[in-house]
Amino acid sequence: MERHDVIVLGAGLAGLAAARDLVAAGTDVVVLEARARAGGRVEQTVADDGRLVQLGGEIIGTFHTAYRQLVGELGLTLGPTFVASEGETTWQLGEGVYLGDDLPWMTSADRRVYDRVEREFSALAATVDPEDPLSHPEASTLDSLSVADWVRAQGGTPAVLRALELSARVLAVESIERTSLLADLRKESAAGADGFYNYEAWENERVLEGSATVALRMAEQLGARIRYSSPVSRIHIDGSASYVQLASGEAIAAAAIVSSLPAGPLRDLQITGVSDERLTSLHRQRHAPAVKVAAVYQEAFWEAEGRNGTTYMENTLLGGTWAQNSGILSGLIPPSSLGEYFATPAHRRQPELTAEIAGLFGGQVSDYARFYLRNWATDPWTKGYVTGWRPGDVTAVGPLHGTHEPPFYVCGSDQWVCGYMEGAVRTGRGAAAAILAAR
Numbered sequence: 001m002e003r004h005d006v007i008v009l010g011a012g013l014a015g016l017a018a019a020r021d022l023v024a025a026g027t028d029v030v031v032l033e034a035r036a037r038a039g040g041r042v043e044q045t046v047a048d049d050g051r052l053v054q055l056g057g058e059i060i061g062t063f064h065t066a067y068r069q070l071v072g073e074l075g076l077t078l079g080p081t082f083v084a085s086e087g088e089t090t091w092q093l094g095e096g097v098y099l100g101d102d103l104p105w106m107t108s109a110d111r112r113v114y115d116r117v118e119r120e121f122s123a124l125a126a127t128v129d130p131e132d133p134l135s136h137p138e139a140s141t142l143d144s145l146s147v148a149d150w151v152r153a154q155g156g157t158p159a160v161l162r163a164l165e166l167s168a169r170v171l172a173v174e175s176i177e178r179t180s181l182l183a184d185l186r187k188e189s190a191a192g193a194d195g196f197y198n199y200e201a202w203e204n205e206r207v208l209e210g211s212a213t214v215a216l217r218m219a220e221q222l223g224a225r226i227r228y229s230s231p232v233s234r235i236h237i238d239g240s241a242s243y244v245q246l247a248s249g250e251a252i253a254a255a256a257i258v259s260s261l262p263a264g265p266l267r268d269l270q271i272t273g274v275s276d277e278r279l280t281s282l283h284r285q286r287h288a289p290a291v292k293v294a295a296v297y298q299e300a301f302w303e304a305e306g307r308n309g310t311t312y313m314e315n316t317l318l319g320g321t322w323a324q325n326s327g328i329l330s331g332l333i334p335p336s337s338l339g340e341y342f343a344t345p346a347h348r349r350q351p352e353l354t355a356e357i358a359g360l361f362g363g364q365v366s367d368y369a370r371f372y373l374r375n376w377a378t379d380p381w382t383k384g385y386v387t388g389w390r391p392g393d394v395t396a397v398g399p400l401h402g403t404h405e406p407p408f409y410v411c412g413s414d415q416w417v418c419g420y421m422e423g424a425v426r427t428g429r430g431a432a433a434a435i436l437a438a439r
């Protein structure tokens with residue numbers, strides 16, 4: 001049987017970051033990747049005129065320190081995102097289309113309630129340790145409530161709830177009615193407890209050479225240590241006799257095994273030799289599913305109209321859009337719209353989405369050069385998008401979240417507070433450090 005010091009499962013940002021650090025420390029590593037490419041949920045393609053189009057993860061924020069450090073080590077450059085762009089935001093609401101930076105349906109009384117509830121949310125978030133949310137004295141109560149339950153209990157008006165729901169739609173995360181308050185408090189505590197989702201903290205920079213270039217550069221460094229088109233179907237942990245089995249039947253042994261697989265694909269594996277508690281915890285993790293849209297235009301026509309490309313969409317398949325790069329609009333179809341999206345015949349999806357964008361910007365949106373639809377929701381190697389936490393999930397996943405059971409190590413964005421590229425890099429490098437420390 002082929003044998004290595006460490007087998008890493010998955011060549012997304014987490015697996016690649018783990019393998020890179022292990023190799024740098026002189027470890028013999030093989031990375032087993034199901035797809036024929038590296039990057040996982042970061043993926044890019046090249047439009048006819050050479051512009052890079054991101055079909056997966058794109059943007060990072062100020063507190064994403066592990067990702068920023070890696071970008072520096074790889075000699076790549078960070079630059080601003082749509083957050084810095086001038087122009088007005090567009091709102092597609094039940095009442096019609098509106099332009100402007102404030103929430104158009106809010107009265108000044110609603111705005112005061114919003115600001116008060118947001119301050120209360122920040123104060124509560126500051127009491128949650130993002131590394132150990134279950135240590136909070138009220139952890140199980142906070143986890144049993146949805147964000148919406150709590151906002152109502154604080155006197156949040158329907159207009160305030162509507163603002164938060166629209167914000168969840170554009171991010172393509174689960175409804176605030178289906179999101180654990182404790183999970184959301186942990187997420188915003190990690191970002192500095194500065195209110196509800198803060199675009200400056202979460203989304204103000206991107207890699208100018210292309211977000212997926214981060215993964216591609218690590219894959220280049222790892223070279224033949226990555227075996228592509230090699231889905232794993234079984235993991236057996238038994239000290240120095242641990243091994244994994246590929247779908248082809250081949251078995252490969254190693255002293256340590258690192259899984260960076262997303263929650264869904266990990267559930268498909270047969271895993272033996274790992275404690276029941278850990279398997280139960282891993283199997284309770286889940287994702288919010290999404291489909292990504294990227295529409296490539298000759299130029300950023302919205303700028304000529306004094307708009308910034310950011311839209312919030314209430315009653316559509318799309319939850320909203322933002323400007324990804326010069327002349328490129330990104331958008332996500334959130335969990336609440338996916339049933340309708342998949343029920344739409346495949347040949348009707350693009351025209352319907354184009355019509356939705358046209359409803360916001362006018363006829364020129366049908367003049368796109370390329371239109372990409374990337375379904376991550378049912379892709380067998382992702383089965384989702386970003387980590388989702390429904391009420392009760394933080395407690396059910398429990399204190400084993402983000403920990404290891406040597407020689408079985410777990411990393412990947414699901415092992416951080418809420419997914420994201422930061423979570424992948426942070427936990428990937430963390431797993432490598434834990435293996436090296438155990439030597």
Ligand SMILES: Cc1cc2nc3c(=O)[nH]c(=O)nc-3n(C[C@H](O)[C@H](O)[C@H](O)COP(=O)(O)OP(=O)(O)OC[C@H]3O[C@@H](n4cnc5c(N)ncnc54)[C@H](O)[C@@H]3O)c2cc1C
Pocket residue numbers: 009010011012013014015032033034035038039040041042055056057058059060230231232233260261262265266290291292376380381382384385386411412413414419420421422423424
């Ligand atoms: C549309 C979209 C937009 C996003 N936007 C952002 C954003 O703007 N900012 C941000 O920070 N994050 C964003 N994210 C999230 C971010 O991209 C991910 O959290 C991160 O890239 C995940 O990295 P990972 O290594 O943990 O997992 P993945 O990238 O999913 O890597 C796991 C790897 O395991 C492989 N695999 C799966 N099953 C098997 C198997 N059985 N055997 C072998 N290999 C297997 C997969 O093919 C994959 O390569 C976005 C994600 C999506 C999908």
